[in-house]
Amino acid sequence: MAKQTDIAVDAFEPFAVAGARIVRRRADELFAAEENVLDTTDIERVHDMRVASRRLRAVLEIFAPCFPQGDFKTALRDVKALADALGERRDPDVHIEDMEAFERDIQATNRPGIDKLVARLRERQARGNETLAVALEHARESELHARLHSLCDGALEALT
Amino acid sequence: MKARQVKGLEPEGTLGDNAERIVRVRLDELCSFMPKATDPKEVVALHDMRIAAKRLRYVLEVTGPCFGPYAASAVKLVKDLQDLLGEIHDCDVQLPEVDAFLHELMEEDAAVAGESPKGLAKAPNRRAYAGLVALQVHLRARRRALFEQFLELWRDYERKGFSARLAFAVSERAQSDE
Numbered sequence: 001m002a003k004q005t006d007i008a009v010d011a012f013e014p015f016a017v018a019g020a021r022i023v024r025r026r027a028d029e030l031f032a033a034e035e036n037v038l039d040t041t042d043i044e045r046v047h048d049m050r051v052a053s054r055r056l057r058a059v060l061e062i063f064a065p066c067f068p069q070g071d072f073k074t075a076l077r078d079v080k081a082l083a084d085a086l087g088e089r090r091d092p093d094v095h096i097e098d099m100e101a102f103e104r105d106i107q108a109t110n111r112p113g114i115d116k117l118v119a120r121l122r123e124r125q126a127r128g129n130e131t132l133a134v135a136l137e138h139a140r141e142s143e144l145h146a147r148l149h150s151l152c153d154g155a156l157e158a159l160t
Numbered sequence: 161m162k163a164r165q166v167k168g169l170e171p172e173g174t175l176g177d178n179a180e181r182i183v184r185v186r187l188d189e190l191c192s193f194m195p196k197a198t199d200p201k202e203v204v205a206l207h208d209m210r211i212a213a214k215r216l217r218y219v220l221e222v223t224g225p226c227f228g229p230y231a232a233s234a235v236k237l238v239k240d241l242q243d244l245l246g247e248i249h250d251c252d253v254q255l256p257e258v259d260a261f262l263h264e265l266m267e268e269d270a271a272v273a274g275e276s277p278k279g280l281a282k283a284p285n286r287r288a289y290a291g292l293v294a295l296q297v298h299l300r301a302r303r304r305a306l307f308e309q310f311l312e313l314w315r316d317y318e319r320k321g322f323s324a325r326l327a328f329a330v331s332e333r334a335q336s337d338e
Binding site: 159 | 163169170171172173174175176177178179182214215218219222223225226227250254258261262265285287288289290291292293294295298333334335336
C-alpha cells in the first residue's frame, strides 16, 4: 500500500504556507514511487504511484488559489495526464486480479471464457504500459517535479 | 464531475478558515446526491457521489487535524462510503465490458457456424460462453448486494448525524501542540 506521510498542520497558519509544504511533500512522494513502475509482474508499484498521483492532484486542487495561476494550470494538467496514464495501466491490473480470483471459485467448465477475457485484459495492460511509459517520459522531460517545487516557492513568495 | 467552486478562499487567511469553507462545500456536494442515489438505476449519480466522497475525504485527510475530534472519525466514514461506491462503480464498468466481449465472441462464431446447428461444433469460442454468462450473473448479483450495503451504510450515517456532526466539527479549531 502506498505510503502517505502525515504532515503536521496548524489551524492558524496561513493557507498558502500549509499548501506549499503539503504539495511539496506529495510531489516528492509521487516521484519517489516511480521506480520499476512499468514492471507488470509487480502490480503494487503502479498502484502506489497512482495513489500518490491522486493525493497530489487532490492537494493541488485544494490549495489552487495559493499558486501562480499560469504555471499552476500547466502543472495540474500534467499531473492529471500522468494520473490518467497510471489509471490506464492500473485498471486492467485490477480487473485481471479479480478475474483470476473469480476463476478459482468457479467450475472448470466456466474457465475457458474467463481465460479469454484475461487474455484480452493482458492486451489492454500492455497498451496501458506503453501509454504510461510515454507519460513518465513527458513528466521527466518537462521537469514536472521541479516545476511543482517552483510552484510551492511561488506560493510562499506571493505572501511576502 | 466538475467540483463545485469554493468561494472566498484567501491564501493569506488561516488554514482552518479556508479548509472549513472547502469542507462545507464538499459535504454539501456529497449530501446533494441523496435521495437520487437511492435509485439503483442512477448509475451516474452513484458515480458522481463517489467522486464527491473522494474529494471530501482528501480535504479531511489533509486538514482534519485543524478541526474538532469528529473530523478524524469522518475521514474513515467517508473512506468506507467511497470504497463501497467504488465497488458498485466497478460492477457498472465491468458489466457492459463483459457484455460487449461476449457479443464479440458470438459474432465471430456466427460468422463461421453456418446455417446448420451442427456448425456450432466448430465455433471457436463455443466453450467460452458459459464462463462469461456466469460472470455476468455474478456481477449483477454482486452489484445488487453492494447497493443494499450502500443504502444501509447511508441510513446508518443519517441515524448517527454524520452531516451535522461534521459541520459542527469544522466550526471548531484544534489548538496547536506547540
